[in-house]
Amino acid sequence: MAEAAQGAAPRTSGSVPRASGSSPRARVRDAERTRGELLAVAIDEFTRHGLAGARVDEIAARTRTTKRMIYYYFGSKEGLYTAALEEVYAGIRAYERSLDLTGLEPAAALRELAGSSFDYHVAHPELARLVGQENLMGAVYLHGSERQAHLNRPILAIITDLLERGRAAGVVRRPVSAIEVHLFISSWVLFQVVNVSTIRATFGYDMTDDAVRARHRELIGDALLDWLGGGG
């Protein structure tokens, strides 16, 4: 539930030889697991309450360790927050790396690009929410930990390639840059996750409904293709 977004993260050391004989209880002292558990709960608490609103005591209480361990492993509340942020960002970068659209026709590939991004964010809402928190704070923590991260964000290269192929095939005619396409998709997709509450409060419209979700997933694909196909 409060699981961290992960592409192929190691997780709770799975193949650790357990103490010979006695109880089947794994290990009493497992640094990997303690750290991971802390991180998972932290991600959940920080997305729910923000950096200022989250309580260190509460995070610790939801773990099978103590508050002291947070300071042992992460140094401070902010250190834990930064680690949570990095964990979540690692997840989306793994997703982006795993994207392979080379087997699809340009139009289908663009549709799939939008659709799979939609799916990823719906499946991992903690990313969008943490991004929201970061933005409201001016992204100081992200700035401190992502320094040159845009160098290895593969998404722009993928989109650039798709736009080229799309132009050759005639389905892309509008002069747009890769980042504009990325922002176009991101804005819609983040909105789906982040703005659920206010949209329900102000319009009584439930964006978590399955039918609505399915329709909104189609919508971004349609809009993307129509937009790219227009102009020129």
Add this chain to the structure above:
Amino acid sequence: MAEAAQGAAPRTSGSVPRASGSSPRARVRDAERTRGELLAVAIDEFTRHGLAGARVDEIAARTRTTKRMIYYYFGSKEGLYTAALEEVYAGIRAYERSLDLTGLEPAAALRELAGSSFDYHVAHPELARLVGQENLMGAVYLHGSERQAHLNRPILAIITDLLERGRAAGVVRRPVSAIEVHLFISSWVLFQVVNVSTIRATFGYDMTDDAVRARHRELIGDALLDWLGGGG
């Protein structure tokens, strides 16, 4: 700077008869002004730090009154937050009421709808940021104060009318609902305001740049028309 979004709010009682004779100093005790000043600073602080992160002492310090007055006028920190939220929402409702697109052709009107929404949000970023805060908290405060507010949000009626006219004129062919159009525009426009920091941090792309802003303003108009004109 930290001014509240307002359509035609009264503001610092302008025509109060000043104390006969003596100094030109307005009034030492002005409930209207004190309350307004508190609200304006509160909006700024809450958008910047969130409900949990904002400090009551800090808000008071930036005013020419004391903390005690916050409790005198708003009862609690949450009361102040709710008041700030209502103030900001009153602003966008006033904007929506002031929208008059009846003189424009459907296509131009749709473009104007998106463009003016873009402009409003860029000019009043505190709305988008407070909405962001609300969403991260589950919109409990909005829920408590907007109860049946969707009844008098005129935006959906405006869009419904535009879609009908657009269909008659042949520029709208895709089967969409008014709320879908609203969300389509809102997602892009909120993104412009809210995600400035993370986009800069992860892509080194400055969404506050004038040229970028102008292009993004065009973009949503293009995308909207292409999307609505497609399908069928």
Add this chain to the structure above:
DNA sequence: CCAGCAACGTACCAACCAGTGAGTTGCGGG
């Protein structure tokens, strides 16, 4: 087998911070 260190727990603290008790002062109505 045991020394030593990583991993963990307990108890505690000082600063912070939302909220308040108890007054004082200016001003408008009579």
Add this chain to the structure above:
DNA sequence: CCCGCAACTCACTGGTTGGTACGTTGCTGG
């Protein structure tokens, strides 16, 4: 002119919260 109340000030508090001093335990390499 002055009464009464709205508007305002000041000093204070107690619960909360991030952070830590210090002691303990289990694991592992030699």
